[in-house]
Amino acid sequence: MSKEFIKGNEAIAEAAVRAGCRFFAGYPITPQNEVPEYLSARLPEVGGHFIQGESEIASVYMVFGVAATGIRSMTSSSGPGFALKAEGISFLAGGQIPAVLVNVSRGGPAIGTIEPAQQDYFSAVHAPAPGGFRCFVLAPQNVQEAADFVYEAFDIADKYRTPVYVLADGMIGNMMEVVELPKMRDLADLPSNDSWRFNKYNDDGTARILSTYMPMGELMQNKNKEMAAMYETWEKEEQRWEEYMIDDAEYIVTAYGSSARIAKSAVKELRAEGIKVGLIRAITLYPFPKDAFDKLDYTKVKKMFCAEMSIPGQYIYDVQNAVLGRSEIIPIQTSGGVIMETDMVVAAVKENL
Amino acid sequence: MEKVYDKVSFTSKTSPTGYCPGCGHGTAHKLFASALEHFNLRDKTVLIYPVGCGGLAMPWINVNVIGAAHGRAGAIATAIKRTNPDNFVISYQGDGDLAAIGTAETIHAANRGENITVIFINNANFGMTGGQMAPTTMLGQTATTAQSGRSLEEHGAPLRMAEMIATLDAPKYVARFALHDAKNILKAQQGIMKAVELQVKGEGYSFVELLSMCPTNWKKSPADCAAYMDEAVLKAFPLGVFKDVK
Amino acid sequence: MEKSVLIAGFGGQGVMSIGKMLGYAASDAGKYASFYPSYGAEQRGGTANCTVIISDEEIGSPAVSKLDMLIAMNQPSFDKFAKKVKKGGSIIVNSSLVTSKVEDPDIEAVYVDANDIANDLGSPKVANIVILGAYIGLSGALSEEDGKAIIKKMLGGKADLLEMNYQAFDKGIQAVK
Ligand SMILES: Cc1ncc(C[n+]2csc(CCOP(=O)(O)OP(=O)(O)O)c2C)c(N)n1
Numbered sequence: 003m004s005k006e007f008i009k010g011n012e013a014i015a016e017a018a019v020r021a022g023c024r025f026f027a028g029y030p031i032t033p034q035n036e037v038p039e040y041l042s043a044r045l046p047e048v049g050g051h052f053i054q055g056e057s058e059i060a061s062v063y064m065v066f067g068v069a070a071t072g073i074r075s076m077t078s079s080s081g082p083g084f085a086l087k088a089e090g091i092s093f094l095a096g097g098q099i100p101a102v103l104v105n106v107s108r109g110g111p112a113i114g115t116i117e118p119a120q121q122d123y124f125s126a127v128h129a130p131a132p133g134g135f136r137c138f139v140l141a142p143q144n145v146q147e148a149a150d151f152v153y154e155a156f157d158i159a160d161k162y163r164t165p166v167y168v169l170a171d172g173m174i175g176n177m178m179e180v181v182e183l184p185k186m187r188d189l190a191d192l193p194s195n196d197s198w199r200f201n202k203y204n205d206d207g208t209a210r211i212l213s214t215y216m217p218m219g220e221l222m223q224n225k226n227k228e229m230a231a232m233y234e235t236w237e238k239e240e241q242r243w244e245e246y247m248i249d250d251a252e253y254i255v256t257a258y259g260s261s262a263r264i265a266k267s268a269v270k271e272l273r274a275e276g277i278k279v280g281l282i283r284a285i286t287l288y289p290f291p292k293d294a295f296d297k298l299d300y301t302k303v304k305k306m307f308c309a310e311m312s313i314p315g316q317y318i319y320d321v322q323n324a325v326l327g328r329s330e331i332i333p334i335q336t337s338g339g340v341i342m343e344t345d346m347v348v349a350a351v352k353e354n355l
Numbered sequence: 356m357e358k359v360y361d362k363v364s365f366t367s368k369t370s371p372t373g374y375c376p377g378c379g380h381g382t383a384h385k386l387f388a389s390a391l392e393h394f395n396l397r398d399k400t401v402l403i404y405p406v407g408c409g410g411l412a413m414p415w416i417n418v419n420v421i422g423a424a425h426g427r428a429g430a431i432a433t434a435i436k437r438t439n440p441d442n443f444v445i446s447y448q449g450d451g452d453l454a455a456i457g458t459a460e461t462i463h464a465a466n467r468g469e470n471i472t473v474i475f476i477n478n479a480n481f482g483m484t485g486g487q488m489a490p491t492t493m494l495g496q497t498a499t500t501a502q503s504g505r506s507l508e509e510h511g512a513p514l515r516m517a518e519m520i521a522t523l524d525a526p527k528y529v530a531r532f533a534l535h536d537a538k539n540i541l542k543a544q545q546g547i548m549k550a551v552e553l554q555v556k557g558e559g560y561s562f563v564e565l566l567s568m569c570p571t572n573w574k575k576s577p578a579d580c581a582a583y584m585d586e587a588v589l590k591a592f593p594l595g596v597f598k599d600v601k
Numbered sequence: 602m603e604k605s606v607l608i609a610g611f612g613g614q615g616v617m618s619i620g621k622m623l624g625y626a627a628s629d630a631g632k633y634a635s636f637y638p639s640y641g642a643e644q645r646g647g648t649a650n651c652t653v654i655i656s657d658e659e660i661g662s663p664a665v666s667k668l669d670m671l672i673a674m675n676q677p678s679f680d681k682f683a684k685k686v687k688k689g690g691s692i693i694v695n696s697s698l699v700t701s702k703v704e705d706p707d708i709e710a711v712y713v714d715a716n717d718i719a720n721d722l723g724s725p726k727v728a729n730i731v732i733l734g735a736y737i738g739l740s741g742a743l744s745e746e747d748g749k750a751i752i753k754k755m756l757g758g759k760a761d762l763l764e765m766n767y768q769a770f771d772k773g774i775q776a777v778k
């Protein structure tokens with residue numbers, strides 16, 4: 003496989019095409035514009051369709067409609083656009099429609115800044131919209147992972163019939179890196195969705211109805227129990243994380259996405275000075291990699307550090323919930339588009355030895 | 356026109372407007388600022404700014420600003436004017452903002468006949484985000500999301516907002532002007548004066564569409580942009596007063 | 602070794618293309634590379650900058666706070682970024698447009714009259730290729746062959762233009778020797 007030097011947003015777009023995505027709808031917003039721009043030209047080449055919606059709301063419902071017919075579909079945006087897509091994401095989850103959502107996030111709240119930030123954590127991981135559903139959330143730390151995770155997101159979406167959310171940021175979207183793009187999938191090899199797609203009748207001739215309107219409480223409750231069981235499966239089987247130098251670590255830094263690669267550089271610098279520090283990087287944000295924190299030997303861990311590009315912190319809540327008071331957790335935070343610096347992480351650890 | 360602009364007492368003498376050279380937003384700002392000055396409205400003004408290049412002149416314009424979410428200016432302006440009738444409420448919006456994401460708010464504010472003044476900058480693309488197709492992009496015009504040009508079959512024809520709004524019963528004054536030469540700028544100035552005066556007199560909704568150059572995303576020099584306005588833009592968007600209720 | 606360089610100048614000085622060429626060249630040479638541009642509204646003010654990191658191993662932050670090297674294509678870029686260069690780092694100053702001198706004795710300064718050299722060669726447009734040569738000559742992050750190969754690949758086109766770009770590249774290398 004040959005390597006390419008490619009921009010994150012374009013790698014995301016091309017990986018989607020190779021995964022079998024044949025429909026994209028979106029609305030311009032920085033820092034993700036190259037995703038729709040690329041796909042506007044690329045999708046027609048492979049027999050797919052691109053539509054620039056008149057808003058994010060229209061775009062997410064275009065995806066909802068197409069995905070309900072079983073065609074692999076994606077939308078992308080940044081924070082302000084995701085706010086508007088939220089209702090549609092709830093419809094995807096409630097209707098059990100597989101689709102891929104890519105957030106190339108920036109500083110907020112409201113319009114905020116266009117620079118990279120990690121301030122959409124809660125909205126991606128905990129509460130995109132009403133109804134208490136979840137998305138399966140993957141957090142790439144570089145362009146290679148952005149491509150790989152988007153590619154895989156389509157399989158996860160089909161496997162569980164769920165929206166899968168890839169939470170990147172403006173740094174990953176706008177930087178170029180050396181990447182090995184995944185191979186082009188043959189649409190004939192994709193899993194069949196004949197058993198559920200809503201433009202096909204059941205074998206006995208009965209109609210299929212996609213409606214999230216459930217006027218009887220009990221029906222809704224049963225549906226939610228089904229969803230809860232699926233989330234439990236994810237929590238048991240799908241947690242993903244990376245560990246770096248934690249075997250003998252007395253200090254543990256944890257981070258995800260862009261701040262994790264920065265934290266890793268800090269860990270390397272600190273190790274070079276003989277400080278026993280390691281890194282836990284969350285790869286799935288939901289299901290949260292609780293096991294990574296559970297299996298630590300807290301008699302050895304002196305302190306933990308949680309690095310994220312969000313003020314107030316958001317990721318730290320899930321970390322606290324996994325650590326459950328077994329260690330002190332010191333926040334290291336930047337916000338609004340101020341990129342975390344390696345030095346900042348190094349200094350925070352040294353101050354707390 | 357420079358003379359009119361020089362007379363505006365409140366705009367910044369030190370901060371630039373923040374627009375690219377040749378950008379129509381700069382001209383439009385000078386025009387509505389001088390209308391505010393003419394009617395002595397600066398101290399009553401609430402300017403509803405869009406998300407888009409329009410909003411870049413905040414430090415220059417030096418009037419009170421409420422920044423809307425993308426497309427929502429029509430709703431915000433409506434409600435402020437209803438509850439603060441002594442304020443002069445003007446919304447200033449781009450074509451992505453007013454005619455794509457904000458179409459619903461735009462049409463409904465117009466249809467209710469709110470006593471507000473709407474300045475609509477049509478530069479035939481999403482300027483701030485780098486030249487994507489807007490509802491106003493012309494047939495055949497290229498955009499980063501329509502790289503071989505807008506096509507009637509795939510994208511539909513460009514939306515003519517002024518004409519659409521003129522079909523509604525409530526609006527009092529609906530017109531389209533262009534900003535690429537002195538003659539047109541003078542007409543636009545008169546139209547904006549009229550729109551501002553309507554609100555001052557409590558007479559109702561006015562909508563002024565301004566065809567505006569975006570040299571950066573049209574990828575043309577300001578001079579070439581001006582020629583393109585005559586060749587193409589004014590043909591797709593005829594100038595004129597579409598409604599003027601006496 | 603991870604080597605970072607920030608390249609900054611006016612839009613139109615080819616800052617982004619130098620950055621991308623370095624990235625492509627490093628990628629072709631089998632190295633890790635990252636290119637991180639300033640983007641969006643930042644560019645409306647008419648300035649542009651990008652950070653390029655070339656490394657033999659996985660790259661940490663693509664937007665480092667302390668630079669190994671700065672390429673200052675114009676005066677505002679020098680004023681803004683010179684202080685971000687590490688002790689022991691270096692600055693390539695486009696002395697055709699930058700009048701300041703590097704005052705910190707711990708920072709190596711190299712002055713290259715990129716625009717003048719380009720004008721002498723007959724095309725003001727190749728000033729950025731002069732700088733590309735200077736960077737490769739000074740940093741050692743890539744070989745001269747890597748540089749020439751990427752010029753050929755990306756600016757190939759007409760033979761006489763290619764020749765002029767090669768000359769510009771060579772002048773850049775000589776300027777830092
Ligand atoms: C909800 C939301 N979606 C998208 C954006 C990104 N965005 C910023 S400005 C803009 C459009 C700019 O185009 P236009 O309204 O025509 O104004 P111009 O810059 O051309 O004057 C968009 C889509 C946003 N800020 N918020």
Ligand code: SF4
Pocket residue numbers: 373374375377378379380408478482483568569570571572
């Ligand atoms: S990008 Fe276009 S609309 Fe925006 S300031 Fe520049 S010329 Fe004006």
Ligand SMILES: [Mg+2]
Pocket residue numbers: 449450451476477478479480481482489
């Ligand atoms: Mg516009």
